[in-house]
Amino acid sequence: MTRVVRIHRHGGPEELKLEEEEVGAPAPGQARLRHTAIGLNFVDIYHRIGQFGADPMPFVLGVQGVGVVDALGEGAGEGVGGLSVGDRVAYAGAMGAYREARLMPADRLIRLPADVEDGVAAAGLLRGLTSQYLVRRLYRVQPGDAVLVHAAAGGVGLILCQWAKHLGATVIGTVSTATKAEIARAHGCDHPVLYGEGRDWVDEVLRLTGGRGVPVVYDSVGRDTFMGSLDCLRPMGMAINYGTASGQVEPFPLQRLHKKSLIVTRPTLGTWIADRGDLERAADEFLNLVRGGIIRVDVARCYPLAEVAAAHRELEGRRTTGAMILVP
Ligand SMILES: NC(=O)c1ccc[n+]([C@@H]2O[C@H](COP(=O)([O-])OP(=O)(O)OC[C@H]3O[C@@H](n4cnc5c(N)ncnc54)[C@H](OP(=O)(O)O)[C@@H]3O)[C@@H](O)[C@H]2O)c1
Incomplete structure (x- = not known):
């Protein structure tokens, strides 16, 4: 038996229950992993409270992890360059990570280079893949661009700041506290701006761009x-x-976009890595920047799996910077 954290209904952090399960043998095309680190993401909170609608209960949260392959189903890994038992792998965007061991479709796994630590991959892969499509595909950041990143000291925010800066942009980032402003600055944010109740931050962004906007x-x-x-x-x-x-x-009137011919989009990572080739290219690009020291992934805190509720309270309460992981 291995440990798992389940919810039996949507609600607050107190709904996260530590239980046991039998993971079983992998089916054809699947790999079984023993997790070494599990990434905690803000999206886990949306799932916990039911923001995406009702989920089948009981439900296991968590969308990214790192582990060691300990069993392979028939044919697993053939399209993944010969995956073997003992390989160290990471995944992002697959529901059900809050557990010691799990089954995964082998073709969603990324083999980790030896010089990328488990905690860094568990904290960073999903955020790195997200940042990759945001700065390299959905909008291609160009040298000389001034870009605005909200929640710039958060997990995704710190990666976006470093990546956009590396691409030659001037980075303006909003944060809620002066401490977060310093952390964002240390990760490539040229102009941290405090946002609060009012609209002063909008005026500040316009001032920083000479009135032109980003x-x-x-x-x-x-x-x-x-x-x-x-x-x-x-x-x-x-x-x-x-x-x-x-x-x-x-909701707002579409006409609101007309005067400046603005473009609005509401993307999700799943669509950008649905194709195995896209997943591999994005992961390579991100992991190479990490290995080259261009992007630093800050693992701000590690929590034992049993203390996941405390980790949720911290993240939801805006008390975190960088990323947090769970250690099974
Ligand atoms: N669409 C996609 O493909 C995709 C993929 C991955 C992540 N995401 C999104 O990216 C965002 C960042 O994810 P993350 O896991 O790295 O989280 P995070 O940025 O570390 O945490 C969220 C941050 O949002 C800010 N925030 C502003 N208003 C808030 C409020 N009312 N309550 C709580 N926080 C508030 C806080 O920073 P301040 O205190 O500085 O305001 C907080 O630290 C999340 O919104 C997540 O859903 C989207």
């Missing part, structure tokens, strides 16, 4: 920031709402 806003905060994000854009700019930490963006 060509792209990476908005993971949603309800509290999105209308301000539109006001920060230059003509033909793109507002990317890729997260809803403060709640869903409220």
Whole structure:
């Protein structure tokens, strides 16, 4: 038997229950992993509270992890370059990570280079793949661009700041505290801006860009920031709402985009890595930047699996910077 954290209904962190399960043998095409590190993501909170609608109960949260392959089903790994028992692998975007061991489709696994630590991959892969499509595919950041990154000291935020800076952009990042501003600055954010109740941050972004605005806003905060994000854009700019930490963006008239010919998009990582080739290319690109020291993934805190509720409280309470992991 191995340990698993389940919820039996949507709700607060107290709904996370440590239980036991029998994982069983892998079916054809599957690999069984023994986790060494499990990534904690803000999306786990959306799933816990039921923001995406009802889930089949009981339900296991968590979308990314790192582990060692300890059994392979028939044919598993043939399209993954000959996956073997004992390989160290990572995955992102597969529901059900809060457990000691799990079954995974082998073709969703990425073999880890020896010089990338388990904790770094568990904290960083999903956020790195997300940042890859955001700065390299959905909007291709160009040298000289001024880009706006919300929640710049968060897990995705710190990676976006470093990646955009590496691509030659000037990075403006919003944060909620002066401490977070310093952390963002240390990760390539040229101009940390404190956002609060009002719209001063919009004025500050416009001031920093000489009144012209930015060509792209990476908005993971949603309800509290999105209308301000539109006001920060230059003509033909793109507002990317890729997260809803403060709640869903409220409906607004499409006509609101007309005057500046703005582009609005609401992407999700799953569609950008659904194809195995896209997944491999994005993972290679991100892991090479990590190995080259261009992108640093900060594993701010590690929690034992049994203390996952405390980790959720920290993340939800905006008390974290960088990323957190669970250690089974
Ligand atoms: N669409 C995709 O493909 C995709 C993939 C991965 C992640 N995401 C999204 O990316 C975002 C970042 O994910 P993450 O796991 O790295 O989390 P995170 O950024 O480490 O944590 C969320 C941050 O959002 C900010 N925030 C603003 N308003 C908030 C509120 N009312 N409540 C809580 N936090 C608030 C906080 O930073 P401040 O205190 O500085 O405001 C907080 O630290 C999330 O919104 C997530 O859903 C989207």
